Amino acid sequence: MKKHLLLLLSISFFFSCIPSKDIIYLQGEPIARKEIKRINNIPYKLQVDDILNIDIKSNEESLVSVFKKQSVGATGGGDGYFSGYSIDSYGNIRMPTLGEINVLGYTELEVRKKIENELKKYIKTQEEIFVSVKLSGIKYTIIGEIGSPGPKTIFQNKLSIIDAISNSGDITAVGNRKKVEIIRNSITGTEKFEIDLTKISAFESEVFYIKPNDIINIIPLKQKTWGTGTTGLGALTTIVSLFTLISTTFILARNL
Incomplete structure (x- = not known):
């Protein structure tokens, strides 16, 4: 007995x-530069509730001042929410003088050109106009076995899943690094992906760089279920x- x-x-x-191979990131031989695939080169298409920072400049500032949103004097990390242009449920932003402009499904570049064309209807001079259109940071939500779950915003143009996890306190000891889930909403519907962060080949994944509004789900290992x-x-x-x-x-x- x-x-x-x-x-x-x-x-x-x-x-x-839990074996060490299950908790060590990016294992394996380094990938030669010539073998790394070009990934995530498809420009992001804007969605409802995205916030755009739009700046219009000219050598003659008085020409463009009427098209600018006035600052509300907000402070802290949420400045973009107050000074930026939020995309409403109809896919529109509302700009001074220009009025409503539909941007749903457009890229940042396409929106910039769209605004430039609208400005030409009002500005007939040969003054050089400079328009800048950028997302107000990359917002994502991370849940599950992570040190600091919840919605996050990173103020940069490109964000890897490693950066997102590092910014959220790292995966806990009972989090499954081999099967990290990414839930992505787009204008065509909801998609679900998986990525193995214990392998160096993660760099080649189409979801290694996250998109705005992605949901990252860190599922638990069986050891947590077993207790x-x-x-x-x-x-x-x-x-x-x-x-x-x-x-x-x-x-x-x-x-x-």
Whole structure:
């Protein structure tokens, strides 16, 4: 009885520990530069609730001042929310003088050209007009086995999933790095992807660089479901406690 119990507990010990290969990022041989595929080169198409920062400049500032949104004096990391142009549920932004402009499904470049064409209807001089259109940061939401879950915004033009995870406190010891899920909404519908962050080939994935409004889901390893330790010592402590409980129960049962 004891031999079988010890054998069972030993097997449980080895299967309950999390191997180091499951928690180390980007394992494998480096990928030669010439072999790296060109990924994520498709420009992002704007969606409802995106916020655009639009700047219009000219050598003659008085010509373009009437097309600019007045600053509301907001402070902190949410400046873009107040000074930018939010895309409404109809896919429009509303600009001073120009009025409503539909931008749903357009790229930043296409919106810039669209605004330039609208400006030409009002500005007939040969003054040089400079228009800049950029997303007000990359917003994503991360959930599951992560140090700091919730919505995040990073103020840069391109964001890798490694950056997103690092900015969120890293994946916990019981998070599955081999099967990270990315849920992506687009104008064509919702898509779900998976990426293995323990392999160097993750750099070649079409979702290595995340898109605005992506949802990153870090699912748990089986060890969390089992309730065993994440390290050898933790698993041993759990098994010893279990063995003690079983032995005590067995002894009490025999003495009844």
